[in-house]
Amino acid sequence: MAKRAEVGAKSGRGHRAAFERARDVRPAAITGRERPRDIIEGKFPAYVGRQERIAFSLMRRSIEEDARVFLTLSGAMTPAGLHASCIIPLIERGIIDVITTTGANLYHDAHRVIGHRIREIDPSAGDLQYRLAKIIRIYDLGFWEETLLETDKLFSAILRRPEFQKRMTTTELHYKLGRQIAAIEDALGITEPSLLATSYRYGVPIFVGAVQDGSIFLNIVKLKRLLGEQFKLEIDINDDVFEMGAIQHHCFSTDKKKMAIWILGGGVPKNYTLQGEPLLDQILGVPTHGFDLDLQFCVDPVDNGALSSCPAGEGHTWGKVSAESVAHGSMYVHTDVTAVFPWLVYALLSDPTMRRAPSRLYTARDRAVERLQRAVLARRKSLMKTIDYPLPERAGVKKKKKAR
Numbered sequence: 478m479a480k481r482a483e484v485g486a487k488s489g490r491g492h493r494a495a496f497e498r499a500r501d502v503r504p505a506a507i508t509g510r511e512r513p514r515d516i517i518e519g520k521f522p523a524y525v526g527r528q529e530r531i532a533f534s535l536m537r538r539s540i541e542e543d544a545r546v547f548l549t550l551s552g553a554m555t556p557a558g559l560h561a562s563c564i565i566p567l568i569e570r571g572i573i574d575v576i577t578t579t580g581a582n583l584y585h586d587a588h589r590v591i592g593h594r595i596r597e598i599d600p601s602a603g604d605l606q607y608r609l610a611k612i613i614r615i616y617d618l619g620f621w622e623e624t625l626l627e628t629d630k631l632f633s634a635i636l637r638r639p640e641f642q643k644r645m646t647t648t649e650l651h652y653k654l655g656r657q658i659a660a661i662e663d664a665l666g667i668t669e670p671s672l673l674a675t676s677y678r679y680g681v682p683i684f685v686g687a688v689q690d691g692s693i694f695l696n697i698v699k700l701k702r703l704l705g706e707q708f709k710l711e712i713d714i715n716d717d718v719f720e721m722g723a724i725q726h727h728c729f730s731t732d733k734k735k736m737a738i739w740i741l742g743g744g745v746p747k748n749y750t751l752q753g754e755p756l757l758d759q760i761l762g763v764p765t766h767g768f769d770l771d772l773q774f775c776v777d778p779v780d781n782g783a784l785s786s787c788p789a790g791e792g793h794t795w796g797k798v799s800a801e802s803v804a805h806g807s808m809y810v811h812t813d814v815t816a817v818f819p820w821l822v823y824a825l826l827s828d829p830t831m832r833r834a835p836s837r838l839y840t841a842r843d844r845a846v847e848r849l850q851r852a853v854l855a856r857r858k859s860l861m862k863t864i865d866y867p868l869p870e871r872a873g874v875k876k877k878k879k880a881r
Contacts, residue, residue, distance in 0.1 A: 513824035528810040533821050535772045535808055536739070540572060540831050544735035544770055545728040545838070549750050550578040551742030551785075553615045555586040556595050557815055559741075560672040563822040568679050570832040575724060576676060577684040577746040580691015583651065584628065586671045590658060591631055593624040625692070632696045642709040646717040650710075651676070651683040652839055654693075680837030684721060686749030688712055720846055721749065722756040724838060726763060727845035732836075737770035741814045743777060743785025751797040758796050762856045762863075763849065767792075767799040771807040774814045 502522045511519075514533075521530040539546050548567075554560060560582070567573045588595060598612070598619035607614050611622040635641070635657045641650075655677025661667075662674050676683050688694050689712075700708045728734050740747050757765040777786035789807030792798040798807065810817060825831050853860070 513820075513827045517821070517824050525810065525812055528808055529812070529817055529821065531808040532772045532774070532810050533824060535737070535770050535806060536821060536825055537831070538806070539737040539739070539770055540825075540833065542735055542770075543833065544737040545574045545732070545836065546572055547575045547577065547725075547736065547738045547750050547768075548573045549738065549740045549742070549746035550576065550582055551744035551746045552579075552814070553581060553585065553618075554741065554814065555582045555672060556588075556615050556618050556620075558595075559815060559818065560586060561669060562819050564672060565670065565675045566826060567822065568675050568681055568835075570826065571679075571835040572831070572833070573681060574728075574836045574838050575682050575684070575750075576672075577686060577721075577750045578672075579744075579746060580685050580688055580693050583654070583673055583683070583685070584632070584692045586673065587628050587631060587658065588620060588624050589669070590661060590665075590667065590671050591627055593620060593627065595620045629692065629696055629699075632693050633700060636697060636700060636710060637704075637708070644709075644711045644713050646713055646720050647685045647688050648682040648717070648720060648839065648842060650688075650712065651685070655683075679835045680839040681835075682724065682839045682842065684717065684746075684749060686745040688714075690745075716846075718752075718756065719849070720842060722753040722761070723845040723849040724842065725753040726757055726765070726849045726852070727838075727841055729765065731845070731848060735769040738768045738772075740771075740773035740775070741818060743773070743775045743783075743787075747773075747787075748784050751792060751795075754797045755795055757849075761849075761853050762860055763852045765796075767797050767802065769799055769802050769806060771798050771802050772810070773808070774810045774812055774818055776811065776813055779809070 504520045504522050507516070507520060517530055517533045521527055538544075548564065550559075550564070564573065564576075585595075595618050598607075598614065598617060600614070600617045604614060607619070612619045613622055613625065632654075635654060638657070640653055645653075651673060655671075655673040655675075658671055659674035659677050662670055670678075673683070675681075685691065694712070697710060697712075700710070725736060728736050738750060751768070754765050754767050757763040771789040771792070773788075775785055777783055779786045779788055788809045789798045790803050793800060793803045
């Protein structure tokens, strides 16, 4: 008993010493003359505010340490304009290297390109009445039903072009779509570019993990049923997943760069990006260590088992995030993305040093896939041992005796 008390006392002394080294919570009065960075670093002492402060420091670290930044974007953020206010400026500063998002975010972004408007509406005004008025609602945003019909025509016309008549990954699909949308923007003199066009111009690959869960793909379905064999576009989801792993392998193995993941929301974009690491290590046997920096903005509780709420520590048990990241490079900010992220981007971009040359990772796709394929083939002998399992026979079915 005395020995246990002695150990406990030593442990308590360690906690007291660590406490004495901790940051003092004593923010000075706000004067209105501070820089945005000063406010975040000095006036956000606790609770969600402290989470924001740490997330901001990780955003700065991502750039200062020249990490490749993988941004995941779920929900309906382009109707809310988050791409225009935050993501496109980050791409133009060379800060975002790879994007994983939903088909909806890319589809709804095209409404404005062809002259349609998304307006603020009252979410409690009555959905039955909105339907009769042919107004589509996304919480407190609305647009005419004809906006969807015109956007369907736009994508149907683009997708019938010769360069789309092949099998491809989602990154190639969205690069080609971005090139067409960029040409339309140039022809119309549009000064507020779309996410697709901007990503094309800066060579940022766009993955969509559930491509079939969006209206761009619904128009692919329509064209296939209408045109039959004349329409040859297919999405290769096998190559798409392999390409995500290949680009991550390229970043840390070939370019020798750290990797950061900035998660806006959760859902499929989050997991589709993070699963590149267990694909490499667990499935393909190619050594990796997980993302080096991990920050997330999401409102979901962390105790319901949903992937959207999974923090970095849980991700580390899957090999998605490094141990160093869990200890010193991760933060889950419990907040709505639209309420916090624009403020942090403003503070970040207020510093003129927060920029770098675009990595243009889209141009590295083919080389990255080839290198990962060579790494897989080099492990073929050991990997072949992982594809068999002694499956039990069905009840009542006897093995046939071999003929002598």
